[in-house]
Amino acid sequence: MHGRLCIMTCLFVATAARAGEWRGYAAGELLGFLEDPMQPAQHDGYAALAFEPEYFHEWNNRHDLFTFKPYLLADTHDSRRTHVDLRELSWIHAARDWETNVGISKVFWGVTEAAHLVDVINQTDRVVDEDGEDKLGQPMAKLSLIRDWGVLDLFVLPGFRERTFPGRAGRPRFGIPVSDDARYESGARDHHIDFAARWSNSIGAFDIGIAHFTGTSREPRFIALPGAIGGTTVSEITPYYEIINQTSLDLQATSGGWLWKLEAVTRSGQGERFDSMAGGYEYTFVGVNDSAVDVGMITEYLYDSRGDDIDPATVLASRPFALSPFQNDLVLGTRITLNDVASSELLFSVIFDLEGGGQSFNLEASRRLGNAWKLSLEARGLANIPSDDVFASLADDTRLRIELARYF
Amino acid sequence: MTIRHYLLPLLLLCLLPPGAGAQTPEDKGLAIATEADRRDSGFGDYTNDIKMILRNRQGQESTREIRSETLEVADDGDKILTIFDEPADVRGTALLSFTHKQGPDDQWLYLPALKRVKRIASDNKSGPFMGSEFAYEDITSREVDKYTYRYLRDERIDGMDMFVLERYPKDEKSGYTRQVIWLDKAHYKERRIDYYDRKDSLLKTLVFTDYHQYGDNFWRAHDMFMENHQTGKSTRLLQKNFRFNVGLTDRDFDKNSLKRAR
Numbered sequence: 001m002h003g004r005l006c007i008m009t010c011l012f013v014a015t016a017a018r019a020g021e022w023r024g025y026a027a028g029e030l031l032g033f034l035e036d037p038m039q040p041a042q043h044d045g046y047a048a049l050a051f052e053p054e055y056f057h058e059w060n061n062r063h064d065l066f067t068f069k070p071y072l073l074a075d076t077h078d079s080r081r082t083h084v085d086l087r088e089l090s091w092i093h094a095a096r097d098w099e100t101n102v103g104i105s106k107v108f109w110g111v112t113e114a115a116h117l118v119d120v121i122n123q124t125d126r127v128v129d130e131d132g133e134d135k136l137g138q139p140m141a142k143l144s145l146i147r148d149w150g151v152l153d154l155f156v157l158p159g160f161r162e163r164t165f166p167g168r169a170g171r172p173r174f175g176i177p178v179s180d181d182a183r184y185e186s187g188a189r190d191h192h193i194d195f196a197a198r199w200s201n202s203i204g205a206f207d208i209g210i211a212h213f214t215g216t217s218r219e220p221r222f223i224a225l226p227g228a229i230g231g232t233t234v235s236e237i238t239p240y241y242e243i244i245n246q247t248s249l250d251l252q253a254t255s256g257g258w259l260w261k262l263e264a265v266t267r268s269g270q271g272e273r274f275d276s277m278a279g280g281y282e283y284t285f286v287g288v289n290d291s292a293v294d295v296g297m298i299t300e301y302l303y304d305s306r307g308d309d310i311d312p313a314t315v316l317a318s319r320p321f322a323l324s325p326f327q328n329d330l331v332l333g334t335r336i337t338l339n340d341v342a343s344s345e346l347l348f349s350v351i352f353d354l355e356g357g358g359q360s361f362n363l364e365a366s367r368r369l370g371n372a373w374k375l376s377l378e379a380r381g382l383a384n385i386p387s388d389d390v391f392a393s394l395a396d397d398t399r400l401r402i403e404l405a406r407y408f
Numbered sequence: 409m410t411i412r413h414y415l416l417p418l419l420l421l422c423l424l425p426p427g428a429g430a431q432t433p434e435d436k437g438l439a440i441a442t443e444a445d446r447r448d449s450g451f452g453d454y455t456n457d458i459k460m461i462l463r464n465r466q467g468q469e470s471t472r473e474i475r476s477e478t479l480e481v482a483d484d485g486d487k488i489l490t491i492f493d494e495p496a497d498v499r500g501t502a503l504l505s506f507t508h509k510q511g512p513d514d515q516w517l518y519l520p521a522l523k524r525v526k527r528i529a530s531d532n533k534s535g536p537f538m539g540s541e542f543a544y545e546d547i548t549s550r551e552v553d554k555y556t557y558r559y560l561r562d563e564r565i566d567g568m569d570m571f572v573l574e575r576y577p578k579d580e581k582s583g584y585t586r587q588v589i590w591l592d593k594a595h596y597k598e599r600r601i602d603y604y605d606r607k608d609s610l611l612k613t614l615v616f617t618d619y620h621q622y623g624d625n626f627w628r629a630h631d632m633f634m635e636n637h638q639t640g641k642s643t644r645l646l647q648k649n650f651r652f653n654v655g656l657t658d659r660d661f662d663k664n665s666l667k668r669a670r
Binding site: 018021023025056058062065092094096097099106107108110133144146151200202207252254256257258259284286287290292294339340341342343368370371372374405407408 | 462464470471494495496497498499500512514522523524525527528529530531532534535536539581583605606657659662663664665668670
């Protein structure tokens with residue numbers, strides 16, 4: 001009886017549900033390069049327009065949520081960067097101790113800044129930006145059990161999305177173009193049904209997640225097909241998607257101004273089993289010199305047991321090889337937050353390759369203009385890259401990106 | 409010593425609440441703060457909408473709009489879910505706070521563009537909330553145990569009898585050395601707070617007006633005006649649409665509900 005009363009109360013006291021609302025942004029982007037392009041098809045400058053509206057509808061006292069979020073990107077030169085994607089088309093139903101999410105959606109796992117190793121549900125939309133944080137919508141049926149012992153998320157993932165890569169005119173890109181005709185290990189190709197499970201909980205200062213994924217690897221290896229090999233040169237590489245099993249841990253400890261972070265992954269299915277990890281800390285100095293400015297110091301170490309050397313014999317024998325950038329790298333960065341009316345912030349980081357010796361520079365800054373506009377600036381580049389490095393073909397791609405977005 | 413010197417303290421004692429006989433100013437300050445807290449407990453849960461108008465020295469204004477849900481937790485601080493509506497670029501961002509009577513609060517920030525829930529350091533209590541003149545601690549650190557107290561005096565302002573107390577943050581990360589608070593005697597409602605910075609200079613004044621009564625004994629100021637005396641900036645925080653006892657539970661204050669916030 002008491003239980004029924006409670007349910008009745010919950011049904012009749014609706015919190016302010018938001019019915020049928022649109023929001024989103026439209027943005028213009030300019031991308032300029034300091035050096036001349038290394039590939040004849042590439043350009044010195046690019047322009048692009050992006051549009052991401054979102055429609056959502058809440059009902060049943062906010063226990064049901066429908067979301068529709070398409071994404072459109074048009075680029076002046078790179079026809080493969082110009083694309084449309086359905087980021088979300090999903091229905092979430094929330095009950096007292098469980099929740100379902102059915103449709104196309106996006107899920108983020110992880111804690112570190114420079115690399116996102118454990119984040120395997122959605123495919124990376126690599127042509128939007130190189131930071132790996134833009135994702136393609138993933139078809140899924142997800143059940144979350146929300147209990148005292150934590151949250152258990154169970155995923156069925158029908159339908160695989162191929163990673164996007166820049167076209168021949170795209171910049172930056174590998175010196176060797178990536179084919180858009182991918183190969184698969186499974187005969188089911190992109191219809192293979194993948195599964196994942198993740199347990200997560202917050203225990204005191206710790207936020208912990210343990211996950212397992214079995215299915216088509218979001219990160220492909222590559223093959224130089226015989227037709228693309230002429231002597232010792234390769235004209236095109238083909239993404240090769242294998243079936244993997246991956247177990248991961250993500251952990252953050254939060255104490256005072258300290259965030260301690262760890263992501264660790266072990267994966268089988270792409271040749272030998274390998275391990276990768278990213279770990280470190282972020283410490284924030286709050287209100288520097290009695291101002292409102294916060295300054296964060298970021299240190300992360302990135303490890304991948306595969307190494308980043310590619311054996312030419314493997315490539316020329318049309319056997320799969322991995323392009324893993326972070327095998328033994330140190331990340332040093334700073335995050336400056338002004339806490340002003342314009343929400344001005346800046347993130348600068350350098351990734352040091354402790355084996356090869358090269359460095360990667362990344363600067364991201366943004367501020368709001370008025371109440372609805374946002375100006376973002378991004379500068380990226382590589383320095384001191386040895387000529388035999390896998391990423392040597394990106395050495396002359398020092399770039400500046402300016403984006404002006406209007407939110408509605 | 410004349411008889412008048414005996415009389416004045418005796419008369420003052422008669423005006424004190426019963427049982428306040430041999431109190432030190434510290435005891436009395438704590439007793440008043442505890443009573444104010446007691447009078448505002450038992451609300452269960454509520455939701456409300458907040459609009460902040462930020463004004464700089466030149467008079468330029470910008471606005472912030474947020475929705476807030478609060479759940480009272482027995483023997484601990486409140487759980488608060490804050491959803492940001494304006495400015496448009498942070499629309500859909502949400503903040504989940506588990507405040508605690510003692511020790512640091514727990515906070516998770518949801519970034520809708522990345523679908524990422526980030527546990528954030530709660531060390532930034534002295535920092536501005538959304539670029540306004542309100543610091544995080546002005547909004548979240550309201551638990552009695554987060555301060556020590558000293559009763560200063562009684563005062564009559566605008567026809568209202570008030571207690572004037574001083575409180576001292578226990579947390580060394582606080583941006584303040586002390587705060588002077590005016591509470592009306594009728595309902596123990598906050599009427600004004602003067603904030604003193606780390607150099608003990610007067611930094612800000614917060615004035616509470618337009619109080620509305622909800623249920624039998626819950627009072628909420630619909631207008632809170634914070635003025636920064638050192639920079640000339642100000643923030644007016646307007647609250648509306650209070651709804652008490654809407655039936656919120658712990659389930660409305662977890663990471664799943666944070667990700668579902670729109």
